[in-house]
Amino acid sequence: MEINNQFITPMKPWTFGESVSERNTMPKESEGATLFKDIFANAVNNVKLTQADVENKQYLLATGQLEDAHSLPIAESKAAISLSMMVTLRNKALASYNELIKMNT
Known part of the structure; x- marks a missing residue:
């Protein structure tokens, strides 16, 4: 059985005398945002393709x-x-965003 490690980010070892600010653990674009962007783009493309297939089959019928x-x-x-599925992804993203906004206030 193969384990998929795409969601696991390995930890960097701390060196002696290194401060948290020197460590700079935040990437410029987070990997989670890129992953969600790809998943959402695939969902949108899937909706477009399936709708085009329906329209084609309706025309043929x-x-x-x-x-x-x-x-x-x-x-x-x-x-x-x-x-x-696309609407559910959108709703979950908006719910998560709203929760993050509530945490900051």
Whole structure:
């Protein structure tokens, strides 16, 4: 079994006489923000792709070119699930942001 370590950041050892300010542990762009940005961008692209697939299948069905009629409801379900996932990600991000704002006041 392989362990995925993409969320684990190794700790740097402290050297004698090093202060916290010299250590400079904060990167310019946090890895978590980049990871969330990538996940959210993938979710948005997934919504665009699934919606385009639904529109294509609707066109094919309307013109009589769709060979398997069951593929349209499947594509619609995929599009609904991907949209729901994107909305959930957005809501969780906003809830987290609001919690951070409350902590600062």
